[in-house]
Amino acid sequence: MDLRSLVAIETPVVLGPFGGMSSVALTAAVSEAGGLGSFGLYGLSGERISAVASELRALTSRPFALNLWLPFRAPGEHAPAGVDRAGFDRAEFDSAIAGLADLFAEAGVEPPQWPVAPLPDFSEQLEAALAAEPAVLSVIFGVPPSEVVEDAHSRGILVIGTTTTVPEARALEAGGVDAIVASGMEAAGHRPSFLSTPEASLVGGLSLIPQVVDAVDVPVIAAGGIADRRGVAAAFALGAAGVQVGSAFLATRQSVAPAVHRDRIRAAEAHETVLTRAMSGRAARGLPNHAVRAIEERGGSASFPLQNILTGVFRRRAAQDGRAELLSLWMGQSAGLSRFDDASDVFAELAAGVPEALR
Numbered sequence: 001m002d003l004r005s006l007v008a009i010e011t012p013v014v015l016g017p018f019g020g021m022s023s024v025a026l027t028a029a030v031s032e033a034g035g036l037g038s039f040g041l042y043g044l045s046g047e048r049i050s051a052v053a054s055e056l057r058a059l060t061s062r063p064f065a066l067n068l069w070l071p072f073r074a075p076g077e078h079a080p081a082g083v084d085r086a087g088f089d090r091a092e093f094d095s096a097i098a099g100l101a102d103l104f105a106e107a108g109v110e111p112p113q114w115p116v117a118p119l120p121d122f123s124e125q126l127e128a129a130l131a132a133e134p135a136v137l138s139v140i141f142g143v144p145p146s147e148v149v150e151d152a153h154s155r156g157i158l159v160i161g162t163t164t165t166v167p168e169a170r171a172l173e174a175g176g177v178d179a180i181v182a183s184g185m186e187a188a189g190h191r192p193s194f195l196s197t198p199e200a201s202l203v204g205g206l207s208l209i210p211q212v213v214d215a216v217d218v219p220v221i222a223a224g225g226i227a228d229r230r231g232v233a234a235a236f237a238l239g240a241a242g243v244q245v246g247s248a249f250l251a252t253r254q255s256v257a258p259a260v261h262r263d264r265i266r267a268a269e270a271h272e273t274v275l276t277r278a279m280s281g282r283a284a285r286g287l288p289n290h291a292v293r294a295i296e297e298r299g300g301s302a303s304f305p306l307q308n309i310l311t312g313v314f315r316r317r318a319a320q321d322g323r324a325e326l327l328s329l330w331m332g333q334s335a336g337l338s339r340f341d342d343a344s345d346v347f348a349e350l351a352a353g354v355p356e357a358l359r
C-alpha cells in the first residue's frame, strides 16, 4: 500500500525520531512540508509527552508520529543481580561511577548520587502517547503487544515497528503493525535489533530493504544512510514505500543537537562512525570521541539504561559548554552528505529523489 494514502501525507519522507534529542520545531517543519515528522519520547514522563503533543499541534495540524522504546532487555545484555526497585544494581552503580570519575571531573560536574532516578514507567508513557492521538505511534526494540496495537487502532492511530532483519520484519507483521521501518546498519543511533544481538543483525540497507520488502506485505520505510536524493531514489528502486532520515535533519538549525554535534555530522567521513556501547550501555552508531575511547579503554560500560543515565550527567554540561569530546555524537554512515542548514532544504533535496508518481 502507498504510504502517502496510509498516513495521509503528500511526500513519503519521514523524519526519524531522536530519543532525547527530538525537536518540536523540526518535527513540525517536516510535517508542514508534507512529510511525516516524528518525535522521540524516550525518557519523557507522561506529563511531558502531553505537553510535547500540544506544542506540536500548535505548530502543525498535519500528521506526526510519536515514538516509544518498548521495555526490553537485549539478547546479550546482562541483567544485574541485586537490583533495587528501579531495576538498578548498587555495585554496578558504584563501579560505573568510579570508571566515569575522570569524565565527570573533565566536564566539571559532580557524579550523581545513589539512588538513581529511573526512566519513566512505560505504561505511563504509552497512556500519554495514545491519549495524544498522533497519526502514528512508532516503536523500536520489539513487537508491540497486541493490546497496544488494538488500543492504537481503536483510536485511529497507525502503528509502525522497526526491524533490522527479515525475521524481525516477519514478527512485526505478525504482530499487526501497519508499516515497518527497515533500519540498515548504516543508521545513526541505537541498533533496534530485538531477536538477536545488534552485532549478529548488522545488515546494510542495500541488502535489507529488498529482502524485507519481499518478506512482508505492509509498506516498508527504508532508514539508514539516506541523506540526499540519490539515497531516496535507491531506496524506492529497492522496493521501499518511503524513507526515514535522521542525521541530515539532525544537522539543521531546527534541531536541538548542540552546534558542535551538528558541525561534526557535516564533517564526518563514511568510515569514521562506529557501533559502541560506551555511552549508553546499548550498541549505537556514532562518531567516536574522547569519552567513547576513555570508557572503552577502561573495559566498557554499565548496562542500559544505567550507563545512559550516568553519562547524561556530564553530557548535559558538555552540551552547554559546546564540548563535542564529551557528547554522544550519534550519526550515521552518510552523515557527511548533510549539506543544508534548514530542514526545508533537506526535505526538498530528499523529495527530489522520490519517484515522480509518488510525489
Ligand SMILES: Cc1cc2nc3c(=O)[nH]c(=O)nc-3n(C[C@H](O)[C@H](O)[C@H](O)COP(=O)(O)O)c2cc1C
Pocket: 015, 016, 017, 018, 019, 020, 021, 040, 041, 042, 067, 139, 140, 162, 183, 186, 187, 188, 189, 190, 223, 224, 225, 226, 227, 244, 245, 246, 247, 248, 250, 330, 331, 332, 333, 334, 335
Ligand atoms: C540522536 C539520535 C537519536 C535517535 N533516537 C531514536 C529513537 O528514539 N527511536 C527510533 O526509532 N530511532 C531513533 N534514531 C534513529 C533515527 O530515527 C533514524 O532512523 C536514523 O537516524 C536513520 O539513519 P540516518 O541517520 O543514517 O539517516 C535516533 C537517531 C539519532 C541520530
